[in-house]
Amino acid sequence: MRMHQPLLPCMHPDKIEAGCDEAGRGCLAGPVFAAAVILPPNFECDELNDSKQLSEKQRNRLRPFIEEHASCFAVAMCSNEEIDELNILWASVEAMHRALSKLITAPQHILVDGNRFRTYGQVPHTCVVGGDAIYLPVAAASVLAKTYRDEYMSNLAREFPQYDWDHNKGYPTKAHREAIRKYGITAHHRKSFRLLETQFDIDFGQ
Numbered sequence: 001m002r003m004h005q006p007l008l009p010c011m012h013p014d015k016i017e018a019g020c021d022e023a024g025r026g027c028l029a030g031p032v033f034a035a036a037v038i039l040p041p042n043f044e045c046d047e048l049n050d051s052k053q054l055s056e057k058q059r060n061r062l063r064p065f066i067e068e069h070a071s072c073f074a075v076a077m078c079s080n081e082e083i084d085e086l087n088i089l090w091a092s093v094e095a096m097h098r099a100l101s102k103l104i105t106a107p108q109h110i111l112v113d114g115n116r117f118r119t120y121g122q123v124p125h126t127c128v129v130g131g132d133a134i135y136l137p138v139a140a141a142s143v144l145a146k147t148y149r150d151e152y153m154s155n156l157a158r159e160f161p162q163y164d165w166d167h168n169k170g171y172p173t174k175a176h177r178e179a180i181r182k183y184g185i186t187a188h189h190r191k192s193f194r195l196l197e198t199q200f201d202i203d204f205g206q
Helices: 056-069 080-086 088-101 136-157 174-183 199-204
Strands: 017-023 032-038 072-078 109-113 125-128
Touching (some): 017 088, 017 136, 056 136, 072 080, 072 088, 072 136, 080 088, 109 136
Parallel strands (some): 017 109
Antiparallel strands (some): 017 032
């Protein structure tokens, strides 16, 4: 059953259009991942939506479907060290650029989820806030970025089980922050992020 409004196939039907999105901006640990996806004109998938609106089971089911039916796709990342150096916004954009550079077909227009981007070569782009819930290629990129990053963090969790990354994926859950407080940080934590609440936050429940 379709539970959301149908997504639009593209913004410019006369151009080869790549959708871009990232995953992991708000995490305390791990890389930020980004995906770039070009879909064929006849692509249809009623279930596809912003990855945040989908269950983990749905995302994992959609990933191979997108990979099989996309004209081309690519996934890239920026490490936590690069995030600390560039800041999370520009590291996210850099990850998108890296994904775009890996596409076997050069896009003629780029659709970016969000409101900030740096021009990629000579290719025009359009930023769309909430674009992953509006356009199919951006939603597809959202699902790929999220599933690839989740897989990465689940694998990393085997080496650092105390942080529960196979469940929280590096996001600032209470359990994750308590593990940082108890065990300290790893080489995978983002040192430019506030990893622990201040006493003020704890006292006032913020």
